[in-house]
Amino acid sequence: MTKNITAHEDTLYLDGEYTEHGQCFKAETQSILLLSSYCSKIQLSLVLVTKVCLNKGQLKNGIQVPDDCFSSIENKLDHEIPSCIRDCRLPAVCSSDQTNIYSGLCTVLRFVLKRAANMSADVGNKSKLLSLLGHRLYCLKACSEVSPRTKMCEIHMPLIVNNALSDTKRNNEIDIPEGIVLFENLMKQPVVIHNMDKRQRVLLQKLDKSIGNEPIKDSLISKKEKQVVWTKDLPQLEHVFAEGVDFSISDICIFPCVHYFLKTTNISLIKDKIPGILKWYKRMKVLPRLKTALFKCGESFLHFENDGGEKLDSHPESNGTEVIELATGENSEDKKDGKKRIEMTIRRDLPALLQKFNLYNIAVEFSKFNEDEILLEWKSFPKELHPIEGELSSLRAMRKCHQIENLAHVVKNIAKEGDRIVDFCSGGGHVGIVLAHLLPNCKIILVENKEESLDRARARISALKLNNITIYQCNLEYFRGSFEIGVALHACGVASDMVVQTCISRKASFVISPCCYGKVRNCHWINYPQSKLFRRIPVLFEESLLLGHAADKTSWNFENKHAVEGKLCMGLVDVDRMNAAKEHGYNTELYTMQPHTCSPKNNMLVGIAPAL
Template sequence: MLLEDSKVQIDLTKGASHTLKNLGIVYLSLYLDHDNFSLTTPDTSGELLKTPGCCTENLHVSGVANTARHLLLLLDINHPLLGHHAGCLSGTKEVSPWTRIIEITFPDSLASAADLQEVQSTLGFLQETLNAPFIGHNQRKIRQEATRLGLLPEQGVLSHDERKALPVIRRYVHGLHLGATDILLFGMISAKLHSLGCDISQLQCDDLTQKWFERMIDIAQAFEPFYMNFLRENVDLKVELEMETSNKEIGIAEEKADPVENQGEVDKTLLLKMDEIANNYQYQELDDFPVKWDSLSDLLKPQRNKVNNTNKMFQLQSILAGVHLCVKHLRSLNLPKIRIVDFCSGAGHLGIFLAHHFPDCHIILVETKWGSLRYAKERIDKLGLKNISLCLAHMEQFVGRFELGVSLHACGSLTDKVFQQCIRSSAAIVSSPCCYGKIVNSESLLYPKSERFRNIIYDHNEFFKVSRLADHESNNENYMKCVDIDRTEHLREYGYQFVGISKLKPLTCSPKNNLVVAFMD
């Protein structure tokens, strides 16, 4: 039990606490322990992340799946609702169908349902899931558990072959036992029906889905009165789709990859033009900032298998030079505070390093993987750093204001999403890109990014062929350079006065050794 005597603050969208995503989290918190969670609707001007979310000490969590998992992990790292190996809803929405259902598909479709019949139509995926036989990683153990639960006959009643041929019937969406997904789904459905003045008994479902509803009703009996009271006090009986702010110009929108046609050779005339642009561009020289690594705690040094990662240390030292330049400029503006966001922070090597070197700045780590942030938190606590916060969230869920955005080898298009975030906040940028061959068009990102390059490369597939050449180990320097020149030209179009491409030193510390530095006057 990690909660001890303190309460976990669950943040709900101000003015929209009736949204289904919020209500799924409310339902889960009431199921766990309605006395240990405080529900708030914070002033959105001070938020770091989109809600729903939760906050404990210096850790901020955003999104339905992340918030649900974190509430459960606070109670027990092996909480039964997290399922086998605590894997329930652990994948991102890009790779996990259930996370995508919980975060986007189901709440959006359910919220738009105008009557009982339309609610009924949104439950097709649920009925399909519950009617599919349960097949897991250890089928023998699953069948033993199903027998114990009375879902399969005891051995001896049927022959071995007859018994083996019987499918294992699901009791819940992930198999035989209740999971967080069941509670989130039921909480949303219950809230929507309440808003329509309907009852679950009015739904027309097949037998297995009806039994799922009956089990969920039994489970909810202990806390259902608290939930209904919450709905009466906070919901205006209009469960609507939460409208999320988007900006198509710098859009931080839901990504839908545009398939790339990458057949054939790159036009040689285009390659000659890229070589010309690259050869005429001069790299920006930054002042060196030598780091006395021997005098630093091992907790500040990036390590691999308990051995100092020398290349990563050189990378951090090079980025420190860019950050020094930007912080010096920001201080000249007499800003009340300087907030530095380390996007795609991983285990926090860069962010923790910066928190140590800039004690008067506040550092925010933004990362999607809890395992990486947990390791970062352990190091932060041991170092006693007080100027650092952690955000478990996708990049597009971060909505806080900041003055400097940094990233080290954010893969492919993630580097451009970092730039989008910085443009949104008019923030300075220090970023070393990576995986040029993985950039791809989406609703929020179109390549080439700058008008200059769009006037040269009319077909984005030709640009992607150039970017893929940048990932080749031989003769890739000019192609990497051109992709990043396109990025810097795009930044100039948004008002960045100082924009330059420098290099990580020594060049051998990484094959992807470009460093983009930019700020506004």
């Protein structure tokens, strides 16, 4: 199935791997195809990127490309697609001028849905589609490092299908994938939504009307007799869909994965372990539009024994406390020795930890620039270049100017003509846009996952007519291109370390100013402490976290006792970061940005990559 791509049209790139059984797509591709079918008409060109080698996985068929959803369809090999797409993880969307790229499952799902809604001439249909993004259109908006829901949808669930595609064997009798475990546990948790009280009172009215028709608990009868029902007395809402009580894009995202799992599993052996998922799947079957979308994708709902027995609106007697145990999980460092950890506190435990660093002669030394040497001529710049054009207050804009001056000074000194410079966690592009103006012969890349921030950046870039900037809306780990310098201004918590690790993996220099030290956490590719020096002492994970929390006890009164202590703790966290970089051959320097009053988080880490 091939149609010619129309020029000047945004293009959707999906992984189009084949197996010996025919066209069998990865989970991410299946989720986007199902959503596209649900939306009916997507004004996007589709490119299925196919690898030369054929897999020999267990997966057979699955969701296919729906007819008449895309304006054009092509199959291409990896080397035939634009380099800007090869520089990121599929799925991805590329603008016609190749200056705006959207990468990652959740980002692309949201893009496709919003594109379909905005292009719909039917106001009612537009409203229904946008409702799939939930309250304030936030559904699947947060990155997987921050949101457990996004992580489940984007990381854990796709493995169910992708492991089968890569020929990973699964024992149907005993092995329940982690994504299924997480989803089942989610369905057993109490619902928490923004308009929860209102929804609970609607449920109470329904329960009141059921008196006389069905037996209900005495406690509910007593509620009916009350003239005033307190919030604490309202009935608990049941998880109906992934996000709570409303069908959303999350349900469409995970459906292909759950569908495949149920299709290839002996349900009779595990049905008592996944009652929430089975009930969810039955609810999905009564959604006409989803049924039609699934049919257009070449699939149909599964039917189980006694499929029509249980009412979908019934309320289980279970209190939801039973949870499937995982063999391994997040924060496993808390359970390695089987001992319950006592949370460390700044008041009780920080003095001993600081003394520990003194005993091992771990010192913090800061360098600083001459303030006059780093100043930029803001008055001579186009007005759109000033941070105040990024919707900052005048005071914040002035501080942002000082912060940018420190980073830009270092980058200008180490950048060479033709270098690719990546502004990670770029926000509205305050640093990257200035660098694009100062270094017109360098290629600047903005990487950010917040839509609103990038909208502001695009407006400023357009006004300045800058032609050396490319924007990637995605998680920073989804950008996979090569570059020479990575920068980040106040990347939050673990994001700062992800930037450093990304730079090290590409053998690129880095210039970053960390933020939110207390929000560090072990994740799938960062573990604390990071350096061999700190591990030899040893510094425990809990102690790294304690340092981070103490580092956040800063204030605008820089002579305050807590601010001085916070500055020391920031330095110690950054010493760990710098030593980890040194172990990879980097020359490093720790600076205090000038003037130091530009931010309480005024540390700046510079790492010069070793010569190749």
